Amino acid sequence: MGAGLAGLACARELSEAGLRVRILEATDQVGGRVRTFEHEDGFLLDRGFQVLLTAYPETQRLLDYDALQLGRFYSGALVRHDGAFHRVADPFRHPTDAPATLMAPIGSLADKLRVGAASWRLRRPRLRALFARPETTTEAALRERWGFSDTIIDRFFRPFLGGIFLENELRTSSRMFAFVFRMFAEGVAALPAGGVQAMPRQLARGLPKDTVHFGTEVAAVEGRTVRLESGDGLEVPAIVVATEAPEAARLLEAEAAGDVQTESRSTTTVYFAAGRPPTDEAALMLNGTGAGPVNTAVVLSNVQPSYAPPGQALISASVLGNPPVSDDELEGEVRRQLRDWFGAGVEGWRALRTVRVDYALPEQAPPFLSPPMKRVRRRPGLYCCGDHRRTASINGALASGRAAAQAVLADRRAGRLA
Ligand SMILES: Cc1cc2nc3c(=O)[nH]c(=O)nc-3n(C[C@H](O)[C@H](O)[C@H](O)COP(=O)(O)OP(=O)(O)OC[C@H]3O[C@@H](n4cnc5c(N)ncnc54)[C@H](O)[C@@H]3O)c2cc1C
Known part of the structure; x- marks a missing residue:
């Protein structure tokens, strides 16, 4: 269950091996944390500022970079x-x-x-x-x-x-x-022309039709049965839990979820539209002062022109955590800081949206990566993947999904799945 990157990578590997796969996804879209909102005025707003690192081994293996039409930082x-x-x-x-x-x-x-x-x-x-x-x-x-x-x-x-x-x-x-x-x-760091959600969408297109069942929330795992919120039960030979860590810990509770790290980190992104970019640079701008809410800012449309309609610019400002102030207050503070960076023109920028992601990444303080690859197999027939099993990243999520699929295939070959 879960049509984030981990679940999609797992499903790809299993369906390529000839197995019939169903992904049960609680929401109405693929991507999980890797989502893109199409603003009515033609801007692409990712669900928080995020980038693809082109050197990731798993994205090199699974994604068609040319088709993604990457814009590079x-x-x-x-x-x-x-x-x-x-x-x-x-x-x-x-x-x-x-x-x-x-x-x-x-x-x-x-x-x-x-x-x-x-x-x-x-x-x-x-x-x-x-x-x-x-x-x-x-x-x-x-x-x-x-x-x-x-x-x-x-x-x-x-x-x-x-x-x-x-x-x-x-x-x-x-x-x-x-x-x-x-x-x-x-x-390099890069952004797809269709927004970051173009990555999970491309993966999903490689799956047989009707693999993903949207609006299907899993309530519990009971032996070989997946119990849905609707009350229905599905009996299957193998179950892969590909949700965020807290939900995985809940679903695996009865099956010793002890090594699932459930603490997390949040982030907030404030998006602005401008008539013209404050700089022509396609570089990340870092706050090297330690003061003010903005950690980094970037003119996204300089990196990937498709993020803004012609003749306009999209600027994102990233704030660490989820500040306990209203969106208006936060936007005001961010704007004041950016005015100091770019001058009075910032007053004319239009605030498009403030995106708060509460569960953005698992906490990764040591011993998070000891061992670097946490086990994905709980018992024959029950597996778990997601960015909490590897490096907390796009690469780690995809790698964990592939590892879970390989564990399913190994148990199947050994005759351990009913
Ligand atoms: C703002 C932000 C910035 C980031 N920046 C970067 C970056 O620059 N580079 C990078 O490499 N990584 C970045 N990441 C991390 C990266 O996005 C994640 O590590 C990765 O997407 C996690 O994928 P996943 O499949 O493990 O989990 P998720 O994407 O969380 O997918 C879990 C899926 O399970 C579904 N689900 C949950 N519960 C149930 C249920 N009970 N029943 C059915 N479905 C369920 C959810 O709806 C979701 O679709 C960022 C993340 C965020 C949020």
Whole structure:
């Protein structure tokens, strides 16, 4: 059950192996957390700011990037600090921006050389080896393992990784940091022309017709029976629970859900429309000051023009957590901060929507990735996948779905499914 990325990846693998699959999905769409809302004025608003990292092994395996018509981010960022933006670029992809990067007051020269060294050293080993290194927090790894200064940690890593981990204490597993840094070193961040939901939609198109049953909420798992909210029961040889962690823990309660991490992280995205973009950059802008609600901002339509109607711009501002203030108050605070960044033109921007995602990511403090691959098989006939089983990401969700499908197929081959 669950037509998020994990459930779709699992269903793809099983149906390609010739099994009949039914996905029971509580809502009316595929994608789960990866959804896109089409605003009546022609803007594409994702369910919170999120990106595809093109180096993800699972998306490379499962998605047709050409068909997604990806718009790519600049490989680097603009860091807001001391009243100005400072460029931090990947020198291998943007060599002409290397001098600006070296001059930026975002850390010492040694820090910048360490970024290059980390990028080089994290690219070399096999992915599996990255996950074998001792697990600590990202902050401890940055400081103690890589030797970064407080300056670059506070001005660059907190907002940059904070936007990915959805927390800026950097308490997230160092294994997640190594994985994410490797993905940025090997590929780029990108957005599909149809919004992020184009990814699950493409996966769903690869499934036999009528595989996904929408508006079908599962109430309980009872042995080999899936009990629906409607009261009906479906008896099946194998059940895969592909929901968010808290719902998985509830459904698996009777089946020892002990290792399902149910704590989570939230995020809020405020979308604005503008008559013209405040910058032509397709770069992520990071708040390197530690003050104000905005962690990152980006002109999405500079990255992917399809996100805004012709002649207009779409700007997103990301806030960590779910601030306990009204949408109007939050929008006002965000606008004040962006006015400071981009000038008085911000007053003329139209607020389109504030998107609050309460359950955005599972909590990923150590020992979240010990082991890095949590078991997906509960017993013959019952399996569990989702981003809480691997790295909490698009890649982790897809990988867990494939692993669950392989466990089903192995039990079937061994004659363990009735
Ligand atoms: C705002 C935001 C930003 C993010 N940014 C990034 C990013 O930049 N890069 C990245 O890699 N990842 C990012 N992520 C994480 C990524 O989106 C998730 O890790 C991934 O989508 C999780 O997929 P999933 O299939 O495990 O779970 P979900 O997408 O949560 O899917 C679970 C599905 O189960 C269904 N369901 C739940 N309960 C029931 C029930 N009882 N019966 C039937 N159906 C049920 C739900 O409706 C849903 O469709 C972000 C997430 C958010 C929210």
